[in-house]
Amino acid sequence: MIQRTTIEANGARFHLAETGAGRPLLLLHGWPEFWFTWEPVMTRLAHRFRLIAPDLRGFGDSDKPAGPFAPHNHADDLLALLNQLGIERIGVVGHDVGGAAMQPLARLAPDRFAGLFFFDFPYPGIGSRMGSPDSLIEIWYQSFNQMPMAPALVGASRETCKAYIGHFLRHWSWRKDAFDSVIEVFVDNFMKPGNLEGGFAHYKGSHAGRIAMMKGALPAFPPIDIPTCVRWAEHDAVLPFAWSDRLSETFSNLDFAQFPGVGHFPHREDPDRAAAEIGGFFERIGWCELTARNSSEPPPPSPSGPKRFHSA
Secondary structure, eight states: OOEEEEEEETTEEEEEEEEEOSEEEEEEOOTTOOGGGGHHHHHHHTTTEEEEEEOOTTSTTSOOOSSOOOHHHHHHHHHHHHHHHTOSSEEEEEOTHHHHHHHHHHHHOGGGEEEEEESSOOOGGGGGGGGSHHHHTTSHHHHHTTSTTHHHHHTSSHHHHHHHHHHHHHHTOSSTTTTGGGHHHHHHHHTSTTHHHHHHHHHHHHHHHHHHHHHTOOOOOOOBOSOEEEEEETTOSSSOGGGGGGGGGTBSEEEEEEETTOOSOHHHHOHHHHHHHHHHHHHHTTOSOGGGOSOOOOOOOOTTOOEEEEOO
């Protein structure tokens, strides 16, 4: 059973959904999502892990920022949240915005994290490819979401909100029915006061970094040494699989493979495999209480076999 709570951390109130028992995992959503996007994975892993899915600041039922809110701001929130929960060490799973926040979070307090698991997400190695003509036709929303009129236009009515949010949930999915049964739940969420603008604050906060990445002007950071697993979707329209080719420059201890047969939302499009991949990784690095498992079966391999990069 998923329990919902609100706690205060870093000067804000955060809504959390929590279930399960065992070693803790923090689940970080993307846009246009909120904690509920993880519900299918949570129900599949609750017998093996303690699962904590917050609404990031600006999203869901958490407080909204007063202005632009960048990934490093989310990282500060998340570390304060872990401190408030009394959790010294945890595994982190993220996607999209959540994956963007995980990188500064991992650099902020590396000793706090047993492992990092990512589905498709922005990272420095994408570089100027994000500004290519084929990409610009997909990422127009990142500029639109920064415009002052955007919340009023998207939120003019329930129908306009559903048309906008529903477009991305369908267009970015390879399995087009992935959100059909829950689309009204997502519209309910984004129709709550402040939730459109709160989510858009991420794009305002990320704009300078995104432009710097396209220009090759990002500051150089050393690779993240925490054990990391990335499963990149085969058919992601907004973050194409080809862009995963430089991950080993950002993560020095990398387990990488393609996630076949899905688009931008593996956790929703194929939650059975998504849960198996997450559970399998954290078991391999020793962040799993084996006595809590119902099965000893490993996750299914990718058809072409996983590519793994490991370095000391």
